[in-house]
Amino acid sequence: MKTLKTLALGASALAMASAASAEISDGKVKIGLLTDMSGTYSDLAGPGAVAAAEMAIEDFGGTVAGAPIELVTADHQNKADIAANKAREWGEAEQVDSFAELVTTSTALAVYEIAKQQNKVVLVSGAASSPLTNDACIPSGIHYTYSTTALANGTGKAVVAEGGDTWYFLTADYAFGQALEADVTKVVEGAGGKVLGSIRHPFPASDFSSFVLQAQASGAKVIGLANAGADTTNAIKAANEFGLVAGGQSIAALLMFITDVHALGLETAQGIQLTTGFYWDMDDETRAWSEKFMERTGKMPSMVQAGVYSSVSFYLKAIEATGSDDTDTVMEWMRDRPIDDFFAKGGTIRSDGRMVHDMYLARVKSPAESKGPWDYYEIVRTIPGEEAYGPLSDSTCPTK
């Protein structure tokens, strides 16, 4: 009996010792990347985001703290249930340590729930909605690249400051569009501007002519597009046909990516103001990385793709420094240190999971101004992170 007890004690001591020395769980670091590979967002995230994550891992040499890094990817098809299913499976059966990318807010929220239960790190880059760092926040989630708050603050405030003080909204008639309109209205009125009205269009819509005509007739200086994706590009095409910009009004797209501009062409997109978290042609560092990305994928990176590279690199750095892939250890390390790379200079991760970094207000160049392929943006202003994302005290995250 006594020997049995000793044996049991010895065994448990041994088990504890081995657990302490094997800081990297299962001897490898596994990152699960969920993105939209074939749908609406595959251009701004999708295969490019996978390439960005692969680049981050390669640039790290393929190993971290002596353990190999593995990347698994899946197409969540913008469906929350597929994302949740994959994330759960990866976490339970395939020892995935963290989840990355997650375009489309519903999939990000679904994976947040799984990550909360399994205590895994989530590096959100593609999803936009601010609930991720408010009511739905989790201690191990980082909302890395941008958010609807930053888009509203960035574009709304800056445009009013430049004299665009009367606004009219073209709003997608569902929760996201309405929330974005409400956010921007607050910002515009706070900055001394005036909202003359808004028109709701069904989601999704293809014919924007009547909406654009109404916006044109409103006489507002700025037409705010509170929609996304194909709705935004279709609205811009219609605005172009009716000569909205040529008539002296300007368009503020509240959610637009460089890939959208690329798809529209400068002829159509010129003059649009937008907020972005990253532009490839900022300085030598951004250019160097973006050229590498271009070589690999044939396209310049969107802010989402650059954000994936930056967030995965920072996560790997944390593992390298702490020698552990334990979620709490890694999160603590990341929260305590500024992010300094080509993507974010002096970015910090707040306790509500928000990665605060500078945003940029950009104006799309005209074909005459553009000097080459992908030379699309003129950076009008750098929006300091604090201003773009608002103070931490505004966050309704319960664990902040």
Added chain:
Amino acid sequence: MTTKLGYAVALVLLLIAPFFLYPVLLMKFLCFALFACAFNLILGFGGLLSFGHAAFFGGAAYITGHAIKVWGLPTELGLLAGAAAAGIMGLAAGMLAIRRQGIYFAMITLALAQMAYFLFISAPFTGGENGLQGVPRGTLLGMVDLQDNMAMYYFTLAIFLAAFWLIARTVHSPFGQVLRAIRDNEPRAVSLGYDVDRYKLQAFVLSATLAGLAGALKTVVFQLASLTDAHWHMSGEVVLMTLLGGVGTIAGPAVGAGIIVALQNLLASGPLSAWVPVVLGVIFVICVLSFRRGVIGELRAFIQKSF
């Protein structure tokens, strides 16, 4: 005899499956299998092509999620609430839709489902396009913790088997016979004195309720309800599952659901991940062109021919 043997083998496989395959994936399969079987009840046996079953599936998913998460109902009652809501929706939709036949019936169900979809996208309780997230799984009768995947699997399996039995029983009952008579020759069923509309409506409501039960179950399994469940793609997917497995066979839709769920899952992380819709489309075309009776239908024909 072969059918009974087939069912016995399938039951054993379902009982031991979670020890070899990932339980959550199996639960997803069971939910869609139930959805497809419920759909087949009116397509295969009633001859009514509904293109709006996603509304019942998704509607029940939202009601169940809301009932469990916000009202704090126990899991079992939440499931019942979802199924009952789907039944009521089915009654309302059915009363309008069964007045017409063929393409008009399909269009009316589609139109009603689209109305439901726009209701879900703008109603505050559904969370819009973010979906209803973080629904707790709760406990079974206050005793078994359903957070455990194994417990949840056997709970799901029990519900699936009960519903499957109910469908099989309905199909083989006098009610099912009349339904088939209506499908094959409606004027004749009328001339025999059957109140055709009442039979159709009953079948429609039963189908909607069971489709709702499937959606409700899916909410509990995945702990979320999203717009995907209510989108018309879902109505299309269930048609695909039913046709692929074998329309008008009892087990066919379940097999079809298994094939689709397995494919979606396998393809999602393979090299074909950008091609999932294309692959499914190709399979659908092949199925319609070369084996119209579906997997189970062809199998049955083969067995009948050979033995």
